[in-house]
Amino acid sequence: MFLRKPLRLFGLSLLILLLATVTVTGQDAVELSWITDLPGAEEVAARFTEYNPNITVRVDKVSFREVFQQNQIRLGSGSSEPDIVSVDAPVVASYGFRGWLLPLDDAIPAEQIDGWVDALHTSSIYNGQLLAPPIWNSAQVMYYNAALMEAAGITPPASDERWTWEQVTEAAQALASDADADGVNDVWGLQFGQYNRIYQLQPIPESLPTAVLGDDGLTVEGIIDSDDWVKAFTWFSDLHNTINVSPQGGISSGELFRNSQLGIYVDGGWMINQFINNPLDFDWGVAPHPYWDGGEVTVPGDSWHLGVNPNSEHTEEAAAFVAFASSPEAGRIWFDVWGVWPAHEEMLAEFAEDPANAEFPNLAFVVAAGEAPYVTPRPLTVGYLEYEEILSDAFEDIRNGADVAETLGQAAGRIEREMDKYRE
Amino acid sequence: MLNKLRLERWTPAFFLAPAIILLIVFRYIPIVLGFEEALYTNSLSLAGARKFVGLNNFIAVFEDPVVWGSFKTTMVFSLVVNPLQVGLALLLAELINQRVPGIAVFRAIYLVPVAISMNVTAIAWGLALDPNYGLINGIIRTLGLPRQPFLQHPSQALWSIIGIISWIGVPYWSLFFLAGLQGISSDVLESARVDGAGSLRTFISIKLPLLRRIIAFVLVSDTVVNFTLFAPIYLITRGGPQLSTHLVMYEAYRRGLVYGDIGIASAIISVLLIVVVAFVAVEFIVLRPRH
Structure with a gap:
């Protein structure tokens, strides 16, 4: 008898739970899943839910490398999750080729598409279809430590003065010093943020100028092992091995710069916000990305893009989220949270004219945003994942003193073998 | 009476069942699925679809110099690291098995690396x-010697990795040997001493033979662990420099999770599994108990 009451209570709660589920289903409550490493993702998702109370976005935060792995393993197996796919610009083609992205031409308002910066718009298309809209914009710039430059007797570049790599090398040699003679520089001359990724190093050969991939989007032999590439990466090797202005090993370039142990630091415009919010204790400046004397100006940049999993059970809702995340309004959120500027041409113009951005340090954003016309997309190839990974091995080996021509030759052979499967 | 007999016959099966079921679900089924997956390739134009390719993935594995290289590197690595770890673990166990004041403190110190996760290490x-x-x-x-590149140079990187994993492996495996040494009856050791055997003689003629089963267990387990080593390669060297630390598991990871080629990755893992089973079989035969 005394068991009855609890039993009845249990039955009642079960009923309520069931009813609640039915009510929620009645409103078509949808939870979308999204794997990303981006700061600001939660804020963008929250704003979207404000407008669409029946749709929530579950943001699964993982590391940069894992974004690719986790998405690829799920998409490759035909899973219905994630609904929203984070796509780094250069893999739009690779994912598109594999049928992992739903065409979104009709899901994004035409005026929004027209407003994107050209390079970003180009990166979002594969085979004539819009697969992955850009959510923001970025460019690499050259940061410098003004105090170290002064001590080395160098006049830093003006904020609109683009140095050549020859000038940078000369300055780096003057900056590098080993006062205590322990064999390790106290101050390094030059370092890149992502010192072993094609994303960051592409302009070194490209600015000569020379190609980084064959016209067919697959061939690398005769290109990445060409004399031009050997010349470009011999310079890169020398930085680390002969003139010794750049450190080997895995030490973070950002940390070296922050600790006044690095004079010139080439990295993304997203560092500006970090340097403003968590101020550096020395005078610093920003200048446009360097190029080779007599060569072309090319700047790494681009954006993360978002797409929709064609196997998702909520493609319509996911497409609505992608439309929002790539809108000017979301662009504002991305900028406020971590200082990447919007993908929209019009907003960039407003940005440059905003009196609040006329003075340093906010002027730094304008310098970076001003690089947009020089941003060269990464090589458009369905085999980008293989291309990037194998080149990373090569760049790391070159930093560590391996023979440049031999290393690039081997990398070309390895990439060619991987590309074969796309040729069939 | 008959019922009781029948019940007794089924009792062991009843107790073994959970372990066997778990083994089947989490080991044998995945192995079979892995072999099956190795016979397919991901469709390159339709998400989730796959195409039967027979033994093509295995042929591709044998024809690819990078995969071959990773097998060779793994073989060299295993031939060095397993005997090294087992030998040092035995030595360490013998040392911390001594009855001297404060030995418990030393044992604790030697075991600290085991308590730290491989990733942190x-x-x-x-x-x-x-x-x-x-x-x-x-x-x-500080000692006035020249700097060493360690993980940055192909001639030192694999040795550095061996050193790093042995930092955990040696004390870990020595725990098993310590337990074995402490299980040896003091009467046996006492009579050896009375017969005039020194420490070295006792170790070689008494302790080692009595530890035979434990040595077999440790060697086999260590072999499996080291053939499938992944974390330090992924976290520190990424297979470099110049592919000098490019072990098989890392190559399989790259194929499967970076390039998205699950078929080839499964073929690599299947071949690795066969190699490991062959190695373990040889170790079991060599170290089988002599009755």
């Missing part, structure tokens, strides 16, 4: 071995 050693800012090079410089 790998990252910490990766930093300590940095050519410019690493602790080890700091010490080497």
